[in-house]
Amino acid sequence: MIHVAIISHGHEALLIDSKIGGLLTEHEDLTIWIKDNKPAANLKAYCAQHQVFYTDADAGLGFGENNNYLFDLIQKKSGFQADDIFLVMNPDITVTAETVFALTEKMQQSGQALATLNLYRDLAMTVPDKNIRHFPGMLSIIKMPLVNTFSETYDKDRIAGVLEDIPVEWASGAFLAFTPALYEALGGFDPDYFMYFEDVDICYRARRFHQQAVHYYPHLKAIHTAAHKNRNIFSKHALWFFHSFSKFLLRRYLRTNSAYSGKKSASSPT
Template sequence: MIHVAIVSHGHEDLLIASRLGGLQNAGPCMRVWVKDNKPNSKLSAYCAQHGISYSDAKPGMGFGDNNNFLYEVVRNEVGFKMGDTFVVMNPDITIDPQSIISLAEQMHKDRYPIATINLYRDQQYAIADSNIRRFPDIFSLIRMAIVRSLSQPYDKTQMENICHVDWASGAFLAFDAMHYSALEGFDPRYFMYFEDVDICYRSRKLLGKGVRYYPSLKATHIAAHKNRNLISQHASWFFRSFLKFLSRRYFIYDRQANLTSAK
């Protein structure tokens, strides 16, 4: 079974217009779970009408907390079985259900428990989205001063085959459900930004499972990039989360990995 988690932050009109990102009638092997972080009666009614699982409990939580909440809702209401897939998907993603089904099948076949697909910024799949990147490090601030980006995106034009990448955006990230549990989900200490970097780093460094990238599976992602305004609240969250990740990477995760390898 594939369980898709979507968190709305006032995206009710977008989700309704896109028929929940193309997944409204996904079929019997997929179930969509919506967490409304800004409770809206219109979205609630829409989900009820179309048999979509909906919750507006605990509004105002951060990205990681919201997705962890939905994981627990799934586990408590229907339970996860061995081989189930848990997909974290932004409300501004539009995708063909078959692409998610194919992803889950390939993950299971390849025995890789964390993966992503090829996101684009337009419906014609002409403008690539930088959803796969290299891990930021202590030199990233120098990079930021030069090219205004803390992490280096991969060149997708050179990546035609299935491969591993450092990390993938939480806009679309798929997990084997048991692997998500082993990771204890997203770290709730990140309110927004870098929780996806963190979980991908923990997966590789602590559990030995890097992110698998499937370039032939595609979807559209319309991103807002609110963190680009340097005086916004989003920018504050972004830089605080970046520093938090660096601290945890070098002083916790790397040390844990070194201690484990030394045994």
Template sequence: MNHIAIISHGHEDLLISSKLGGLLGAASCRIWLKDNRPSAALKAYCAEHGVFYTDASPGLGFGENNNFLFRQIEQGSGFAANDLFIVMNPDITISEETLLAFAEKMQSSAHAIATLNLFRDQAMQVPDTNIRHFPGVLSIIKMPVVNSFSETYDKEKLAASLNDIEVEWASGAFLGFTPEHYRKLGGFDPAYFMYFEDVDICYRSRRFLQQNVHFYPHLKAIHLAAHKNRKLFSQHAKWFFQSFFQFLLRRYLRSTPAHPSSKVRK
């Protein structure tokens, strides 16, 4: 079973219109939805279609929200052999066929953490920069050149490959884990309220557990990202810069794969 964790922050219209990212009724997965801005319409929609819904503990950050759902799964149905825990943004659309292929690839290759090829448009012509290199102390100097705090991989060069490719980090918009690997990592670090929690968990996976993120270029999905952090004086920009400097500090000081406040380890 593929356990899909989705966090809504006022995304009820998008989730309902997309039929939960195209996965409503998919036999190969179970959707676990946490509503951070409780919506009666979304709650009723989930109840009608047998989808797990909770609006408990509102106000948590991205990482801790996903940790919350991971604990809900363990306390509820639990994880069986070959199950996956997949973090997915509410603005992702994916077919069940692609999801099945993704899960089969992870299982057959014994990959502990993986992602697929995201695009920003319905025609899947505009690549999403969901795979990147880790930022470092020189990232601030390089920013005017690469127009980003972390350098992206050239997806055009990778597009022809039918094999998986190891990358440094992948966006939390769509990121799959084996439950055991997620436990070893202690889940996402809740110290990151928003942004860079995906960079951090991929970094810990690589540095401490020798498990790189695997990118499957031939498996595609749509990500209609908003990129709110690009508005310089917004709250999102404040969270972005705080998390960026927090990651740099933790990158060089952290000594264990799981953060001390972890609540997903057994």
């Protein structure tokens, strides 16, 4: 079973217009779980009409904590089987069910615990999304004003056309597929990151403490119409971004210089 977790924060029109990111299907091996952070009656009605699980409980949680909430809810309501996949997906992703099944099938065949696919910024799939990157370090603060990015991106053109997976350091939380066993071992996303860098952190912990890299599949594609609200340096999103950036760098330094095991409760900050 593939369990798709989607957090809506005023994205009801987008989700309805896109037919839940293109994933409305009668396939019995795929279920969609939506947590509405800004409760919308029309989204609730739409989900009821199409047999999509919907909850607006505990509105106001951060990105990571919302996904942890859905993971725990799935465990309580249906439980996870050994070959299940927990897929974290943004409401602004559009993908086919066939692509999702292809990714999870490759994960299962290869025994991979964490994977992503090739995201694009436009419908024609000509503008690549920079969803795979190297981990930022202390030098990133110095380089950031010069290169206009907080971490080095992988060159997708150099790996285009590859049919096998490529291990990368971290991938955007806009689309991340986990085995439930790894997600549980990690304690899920660290809820101490309200927004931004929770994806960097969870990929870092998976790699450092569980020897699980993110596996990137260039030939499996989806669309990501990201807003990048953190680009305005005077916005609250920018404040969240730089606060989380600093937190990750500090914690990476401390973890590098300590015996921290990497396993934690999903409800307890590191």
